[in-house]
Amino acid sequence: MRIHRLPSSLASQIAAGEVIERPASVVKELVENSLDAGARHIEIRVEKGGVKRIQVRDDGHGIHPEDLPLALSRYATSKISTLEDLASVRSLGFRGEALPSIVAVSDLRLISRQDGGHAWCIDGQDGKPYPVSHPPGTCVEVRDLFYNMPPRRRFLRRERTEFLHLEATVRRLALSRHDVAFVLHHNGRLVHRFPAESREKRIARLLGHALMEQAIRVERQGETMGLAGWISPPVYSRSQRDMQYFFVNGRAVRDKTLHHAVRHAYRDVLFRGRHPALVLYLELPPQEVDMNAHPSKLEVRFRKADEVRRFVAESLEEALSGTSPGKGPPPRLAPEVREPGDTYALASQAAMPPLGYALAQLHGIYILAENAEGLVLVDMHAAHERIIYERMKAAWERGEVAPKTLAVPVAVDVSEGEAQRVEEEASRLRRLGLDLTRIGPETVLVRGAPAWLEEEAVPHLVRDVLADLIHADHSSRIEEQWHALLASRACRHAVRARRHLSLGEMNALLREMEATERSSQCNHGRPTWTQVSLQDLDRFFRRGR
Numbered sequence: 287m288r289i290h291r292l293p294s295s296l297a298s299q300i301a302a303g304e305v306i307e308r309p310a311s312v313v314k315e316l317v318e319n320s321l322d323a324g325a326r327h328i329e330i331r332v333e334k335g336g337v338k339r340i341q342v343r344d345d346g347h348g349i350h351p352e353d354l355p356l357a358l359s360r361y362a363t364s365k366i367s368t369l370e371d372l373a374s375v376r377s378l379g380f381r382g383e384a385l386p387s388i389v390a391v392s393d394l395r396l397i398s399r400q401d402g403g404h405a406w407c408i409d410g411q412d413g414k415p416y417p418v419s420h421p422p423g424t425c426v427e428v429r430d431l432f433y434n435m436p437p438r439r440r441f442l443r444r445e446r447t448e449f450l451h452l453e454a455t456v457r458r459l460a461l462s463r464h465d466v467a468f469v470l471h472h473n474g475r476l477v478h479r480f481p482a483e484s485r486e487k488r489i490a491r492l493l494g495h496a497l498m499e500q501a502i503r504v505e506r507q508g509e510t511m512g513l514a515g516w517i518s519p520p521v522y523s524r525s526q527r528d529m530q531y532f533f534v535n536g537r538a539v540r541d542k543t544l545h546h547a548v549r550h551a552y553r554d555v556l557f558r559g560r561h562p563a564l565v566l567y568l569e570l571p572p573q574e575v576d577m578n579a580h581p582s583k584l585e586v587r588f589r590k591a592d593e594v595r596r597f598v599a600e601s602l603e604e605a606l607s608g609t610s611p612g613k614g615p616p617p618r619l620a621p622e623v624r625e626p627g628d629t630y631a632l633a634s635q636a637a638m639p640p641l642g643y644a645l646a647q648l649h650g651i652y653i654l655a656e657n658a659e660g661l662v663l664v665d666m667h668a669a670h671e672r673i674i675y676e677r678m679k680a681a682w683e684r685g686e687v688a689p690k691t692l693a694v695p696v697a698v699d700v701s702e703g704e705a706q707r708v709e710e711e712a713s714r715l716r717r718l719g720l721d722l723t724r725i726g727p728e729t730v731l732v733r734g735a736p737a738w739l740e741e742e743a744v745p746h747l748v749r750d751v752l753a754d755l756i757h758a759d760h761s762s763r764i765e766e767q768w769h770a771l772l773a774s775r776a777c778r779h780a781v782r783a784r785r786h787l788s789l790g791e792m793n794a795l796l797r798e799m800e801a802t803e804r805s806s807q808c809n810h811g812r813p814t815w816t817q818v819s820l821q822d823l824d825r826f827f828r829r830g831r
């Protein structure tokens with residue numbers, strides 16, 4: 287094919303795809319425009335997860351009637367004029383792309399009224415403003431997202447999933463501006479109503495009061511940078527990174543530098559695979575950060591990333607220094623695993639079980655056993671952990687985890703969204719071994735839990751499972767998370783190092799290892815046993831046979 291120009295409508299659809307990925311992106315762009323316009327009150331109404339209709343209405347300063355057609359055209363903005371402006375941008379928008387992008391992929395209508403003026407309306411398709419009646423501020427209505435792009439539309443998920451994305455976006459925006467009131471309706475039902483309030487109250491409302499009661503405050507002012515926010519103590523860790531919110535100069539971002547800083551700060555107070563909850567606000571001179579790294583502005587580039595990482599990590603370490611470290615299994619050197627290869631068996635020992643019989647316990651850590659090939663060394667904690675894990679997993683797979691009724695039901699504080707999930711997913715939760723009832727806006731009552739779980743661990747598990755449910759679309763993901771949870775439980779139930787075992791107990795453990803699948807590695811991937819053959823020993827002692 288020869289080169290030809292794409293029709294302009296197709297070109298703008300392609301470009302729009304970079305900014306507008308799903309209903310949540312529309313909400314993000316519209317609300318950011320409202321915030322840039324100085325709105326104090328923003329009302330979001332969506333239908334069918336936002337695919338059918340999204341309406342965002344604000345009480346901001348509005349758009350001059352003569353500028354309305356410009357507002358919908360590409361590269362038209364009131365926010366910057368020069369390259370210098372771009373370098374020091376303070377507003378959320380600056381590319382002049384959001385509204386035209388939405389126009390390219392939906393049916394859009396915008397009404398705006400400035401103080402003292404009249405309200406005017408403009409349709410995305412024909413672009414000629416006409417007078418209407420409307421209070422001061424701006425209202426944008428977006429219908430039938432991607433109606434003209436069937437491939438994109440097919441990529442949209444179920445209504446519920448799209449709404450979850452959209453709601454998560456609203457939560458991030460609400461966390462970024464606690465001084466602005468937000469209202470969110472879905473299918474005519476009120477989902478959130480946040481009045482303008484203090485930052486602390488807003489965070490507690492969104493992340494749950496239970497977290498905020500334990501959270502550690504972070505506040506540090508450097509020469510050029512400042513960091514404020516709240517982080518969870520290590521005991522309040524989560525199985526997901528779902529409760530980590532970063533804001534850079536008021537904008538919600540996803541950023542590796544900041545994640546690294548967090549991981550570093552928590553490195554020896556948290557188990558691997560566990561994540562803290564946190565909300566952090568970083569302020570730095572706009573020249574130090576490039577917000578224009580990506581059309582969605584979710585990624586940023588720091589001019590001095592190392593400096594930012596160090597500053598954030600140090601701030602968190604300082605805040606955490608008051609807490610005592612959690613006790614994980616101490617890191618051990620993994621011995622080299624040997625294949626029991628060309629070894630010889632003595633005829634008299636042919637009937638011996640693969641791992642042989644226990645001889646002794648070494649320093650309360652290793653079991654020494656004799657088998658046909660020679661010497662067997664077993665890390666007893668790691669091996670036991672694996673056995674318990676596999677046993678629990680098997681029980682779960684057989685659907686045998688009926689909740690065991692607790693002697694005293696436990697009330698657990700969760701976030702509002704999680705409590706709602708409990709109502710909707712009660713039967714699924716029962717299959718996971720949890721009998722939960724919502725008894726308040728942010729409280730659920732646990733009546734039953736898996737029998738193998740100690741009661742003190744119940745609130746923790748409930749929070750983890752709810753977080754998983756909210757974030758997982760597929761049950762396989764829940765299963766994965768469930769396995770991870772089982773693994774950490776197994777670790778806690780396994781025999782501790784230094785516990786004295788009798789020969790009988792050691793032999794029982796060896797037999798169980800033989801009967802358990804995948805028992806050659808523990809849950810952290812370390813080997814649980816190794817073989818030192820007679821040949822190895824002969825070689826060592828230079829003993830010819």
Ligand SMILES: Nc1ncnc2c1ncn2[C@@H]1O[C@H](COP(=O)(O)OP(=O)(O)OP(=O)(O)O)[C@@H](O)[C@H]1O
Pocket residue numbers: 315319320323344346347348349357358362363364365378379380381382383384385386424
């Ligand atoms: N809710 C609103 N209130 C007042 N003015 C608005 C509102 N929404 C849009 N505008 C005006 O329309 C212009 C275009 O909006 P648009 O979102 O397309 O671009 P932008 O915000 O300047 O940049 P970006 O593409 O980065 O969002 C804005 O610069 C602003 O002047």
Ligand SMILES: [Mg+2]
Pocket residue numbers: 315318319378379380384385
């Ligand atoms: Mg914008």
